[in-house]
Amino acid sequence: MSGRIDQIFAALADPTRRAILAMLLEDDMAVTDVAEPLPISLAGVSKHLGVLAAAGLISRERRGRVIWCKLEPDALREVSVWLQAFGQVEPVELDAFERFLAAELEAAREALAEAEAEVQAGDATDAPP
Amino acid sequence: MSGRIDQIFAALADPTRRAILAMLLEDDMAVTDVAEPLPISLAGVSKHLGVLAAAGLISRERRGRVIWCKLEPDALREVSVWLQAFGQVEPVELDAFERFLAAELEAAREALAEAEAEVQAGDATDAPP
DNA sequence: TCCGTTCAAAACCAAAAGGTTGCGCACGCG
DNA sequence: CGCGTGCGCAACCTTTTGGTTTTGAACGGA
Numbered sequence: 001m002s003g004r005i006d007q008i009f010a011a012l013a014d015p016t017r018r019a020i021l022a023m024l025l026e027d028d029m030a031v032t033d034v035a036e037p038l039p040i041s042l043a044g045v046s047k048h049l050g051v052l053a054a055a056g057l058i059s060r061e062r063r064g065r066v067i068w069c070k071l072e073p074d075a076l077r078e079v080s081v082w083l084q085a086f087g088q089v090e091p092v093e094l095d096a097f098e099r100f101l102a103a104e105l106e107a108a109r110e111a112l113a114e115a116e117a118e119v120q121a122g123d124a125t126d127a128p129p
Numbered sequence: 130m131s132g133r134i135d136q137i138f139a140a141l142a143d144p145t146r147r148a149i150l151a152m153l154l155e156d157d158m159a160v161t162d163v164a165e166p167l168p169i170s171l172a173g174v175s176k177h178l179g180v181l182a183a184a185g186l187i188s189r190e191r192r193g194r195v196i197w198c199k200l201e202p203d204a205l206r207e208v209s210v211w212l213q214a215f216g217q218v219e220p221v222e223l224d225a226f227e228r229f230l231a232a233e234l235e236a237a238r239e240a241l242a243e244a245e246a247e248v249q250a251g252d253a254t255d256a257p258p
Numbered sequence: 259t260c261c262g263t264t265c266a267a268a269a270c271c272a273a274a275a276g277g278t279t280g281c282g283c284a285c286g287c288g
Numbered sequence: 289c290g291c292g293t294g295c296g297c298a299a300c301c302t303t304t305t306g307g308t309t310t311t312g313a314a315c316g317g318a
Contacts, residue, residue, distance in 0.1 A: 006144060013138035014276085018211075025215060031295060044277055046296060051275095065285045065294050076215050082147075083212065086154060086205050143306080160265060173307055175266060180305095194264050194315045261318090268311080275304070285294085 005082060007055040008075055016040070017048050024058060024071040031060075031067050134211060136184040137204055145169070146177050153187060153200040160189075160196050 011017055020034055035045040049069060052058045056075035060067050140146055149163055164174040178198060181187045185204040189196050 005147075006142060009138055009142035010275095013135060013142050015135060016276090018134075021215070032293090040276090041278065042295075043279080043297085047276075050296085062284095062295090067295065071215075073215060076212060079208070080212055083205060083209055086150070086200075086202060139305095145306090161263090169306085170308065171265075172267090172309080176306075179266085191265090191314090196265065259318100262316095264313105264315085266311105266313085269309090271306105271308080273305085273307100276302090278301080279299090281296105281298085283294105283296085286292100288289100288291090 004056060004075070005078055007051075008057065008079060011051050011055040011057055012079075014048070014051075017052055020045075020048060020052065020069075021057065021071060024069055028068050028070045031069065034069060133185055133204070134207055136180075137186065137208060140180050140184040140186055141208075143177070143180075146181055149174075149177060149181065149198075150186065150200060153198055157197050157199045160198065163198060 012021075016038060019038070023029060023034060023037075031046060031049065032042065034049070035042045038045055049058065049060065053060055057072055059070050059072050061070065062068075141150075145167060148167070152158060152163060152166075160175060160178065161171065163178070164171045167174055178187065178189065182189055186201055188199050188201050190199065191197075
């Protein structure tokens, strides 16, 4: 076992999962609400949440019928520690914060929507703008 | 495409590849020298190096017959930026540096050696120098 | 000039990952 | 009480990944 860092990096390697983390950064969410903007099935989202939870990146708590997902930032600190071992991780200007956040979410949505369209495309115009 | 961050995280998700990065942190190395301590074939290592290079985490330069591998820390800065978007990445005490580095390398070696031993099971005639 | 070293690419294979559908199990609202 | 809602689990399919062995190309030294 190489510890949990394996699972953490593997979890972060998927754009859908990173998009989920970005959503949870804004606020805690129910599973259904997490799944709503994503172009995959609810069960698929549930699997992603399982991966994220196994990596310690989120936690899930049942309240009534609804399961609330919460970002668990401590796991990300492990990545931070790992990064530090490789030297220059000087903080970037905080402007990057919002820019990145929006970009990440929108990119994920666009990419997945594209993939979705591609499947249904058949012979549609192969040249997107 | 969600940019190169996908490839970076995917590349970092493998312990063998992280061990390679840790080696290259100490110094630039030839492919053969990278492969030497690892319990997989040279071709396997070459593939891992290909993944790391595709992610921008290392660069390879041919000098004579030998290809020298060099850590490319700029790619890791992308991870750092991503991490920053998720808040608390306050620097950890630098003591963690050496501890982690040794642990990472040794853990990777042990885990892989274990797997190797598991495959060969009862055959103990293996006497590495 | 020929040979050994150094490495990547190709052709495979087993296993894991990402996705789907369908089922079942709790819950709380009528 | 019963039914719809919210969610996880299991079975299945396809693609990717990590590994192997084999082949062969580029380069230097003798």
